[in-house]
Amino acid sequence: MTMSFNEAISREPLKAFSVATFAICLLVLICDGMDAQLLGIVAPKVIEDFGVDRGTFGIAMSAALVGFGFGSWGGGWLGDTIGRRWSLALATVVFSLATIGASWSEGVWDMAAWRLVGGLGFGSAYANAITLAGEWLPERWRSVGVTTLSVGTPAGGLVVASLAPTLVDAFGWRGSFVAIGAGTFLVVFLILALLRDSPSYLMARGKPDEARRAAGKVLSGDVELAPDRHHSDRGGAAVGVFDASNRRLNLGIGIAFAAGTLVAYGILNWSTTFLTAQGFTFEQASYAVSVAGLTSIASSIAAGLLVQRFGSRVVVGGVSASLFLTLLVLAYALEAMPAVPGESYRYMVVALIGLSAAIFSAGIASFYAIMTYGYPSSCRSAGIGFGIFVGRVGAIAASGLGGALIDLGEGSLVPFFAVLCLSALLISAAAFVVDRHVPPARVTKKPAALAGSGLS
Incomplete structure (x- = not known):
């Protein structure tokens, strides 16, 4: 077979x-x-x-x-x-x-x-x-x-x-x-x-003999391997990351990844700074960042289950909208915070930071699923590397400009969170620009003859 x-x-x-x-x-x-x-x-x-x-x-x-x-x-x-x-x-x-x-x-x-x-x-x-x-x-x-x-x-x-x-x-x-x-x-x-x-x-x-030997580690039957099929196939020729067939994938992932990491590093790198400026002690602010780290880990794992069940387009669209709303609420809570916030108010702010981290981490994890699905074998590592590279642009921008945006507000965090909210909306580029999304589970249940057509 x-x-x-x-x-x-x-x-x-x-x-x-x-x-x-x-x-x-x-x-x-x-x-x-x-x-x-x-x-x-x-x-x-x-x-x-x-x-x-x-x-x-x-x-x-x-x-x-x-x-x-x-x-x-x-x-x-x-x-x-x-x-x-x-x-x-x-x-x-x-x-x-x-x-x-x-x-x-x-x-x-x-x-x-x-x-x-x-x-x-x-x-x-x-x-x-x-x-x-x-x-x-x-x-x-x-x-x-x-x-x-x-x-x-x-x-x-x-x-x-x-x-x-x-x-x-x-x-x-x-x-x-x-x-x-x-x-x-x-x-x-x-x-x-x-x-x-x-x-x-x-x-x-072009190494079929090595491929057969490697396949024997996981395949139980006698299978004659054929090259995997992919959306970008053009007569079996290998394509590079910047091939025209990858244009929408590159553009959508590039915008969304940079935007997602800008929000992530903005929250993780600058939360201690803006929270202490708003009345938190250093220990309380550090606790908020540690909560964000834990929620990030949990949500990244959960993102895979959501992508598998609902498909990546729905997940990243939901991430964009929910992150935008959460950041708006967090910004309002910080702007309205009393000079000496009470314990319940502090816990609310910590919970909002943890929720923000959970959402942006789910989005970033979903980008990896999209890239693994979307790029063909001939350029998959380079494609994922490209996405990570563009993501570093957002990370460096947040690390370098976050303090300036906080200072720009002269006591207000509106400029800082305005940039973060705009970035949250740009994450939707992964939903609307990318043309190769991981399909939901009900779509992937199709005849065996077509099972491999989505991912090489």
Whole structure:
């Protein structure tokens, strides 16, 4: 029987190799998050050691964001060229060794250089882990799996936040970088020993013999593999990210991803600042940010279930509208806040921040599901990398301009939240511009002959 790998694996029960691939990719992203967020956690110690002010140290803090953007795009292209497995291993080597290297920094610019290199690895790992895991999952598990992977980095932040105080007490901030970097480097051996490029990718690269051997890890019958079919197919020729057939996908995801990350980093990076200015203590403001982190993780997983059930167009449309309304209510609550807010008022504000984080995280997780579905195998890693790259634009804009918008209000948060609300509305570009949405469950239940036509 001849069929594509996507058709064949979607007929099979979930196999151990697919689960193992997903688990290792999730572990890589948790390690990615540990290395990426370590500097932010030990920043007070590093600032004291370097003898610089917080503003100057921001150069080192933002360097990883820049590297992440270029790494996701370049690493995605590399994954489409030499394979997701080798690219993921290389990315892990880069970010783990860069974390160890950062321990040798003697000043802000040294640290910024190491973080820039580490960021290249962080971004490449993200694009390739999501692509590789998604290609090994059956269609009914793919959206849930991809959105769950997106919580790996914040989960890594929670892990390193719990480990860092002990490591710093025992080894100092420099020793903590060495310990975390060395630990994450060990994951490289798991990647090389256990992971394999997917048959979908191998068939797209013209390697049918390798594809058949790889497919044997999850397919029980004798299946003659055919190249996967996709919306953008033109006589079997491979297409690149910027092929005309991807124009609406690129435009919609680009606008929505940048807008979504602008809201995310605006809330997560500046909540402590605007809450303390509005009467919260530092501890109370920090608690609000930690609540936002927890709701982000939960909602990212839930987003996969919603996309699977209702389709991605409905989900991102709902995200845009609900986020806009939630930010409006949050802005009003902060503007109307008394000089010394009561406990119930503070809890209401914290709940609104947590709800905002849950909504924008669900949207960002849904973007990964759309990109995994929408881009063909020939450019899937690069396509996901492109989306992440554009998302960094929003993240850097929020990090760099958020303080200026808060100052512009001269005590009012209206300018800050006006930009966030506009960005929330722009997320709807993913609903109305993108032309390749994950269909709802009732639509995907179609004859076997057509089962593989949506995703290569």
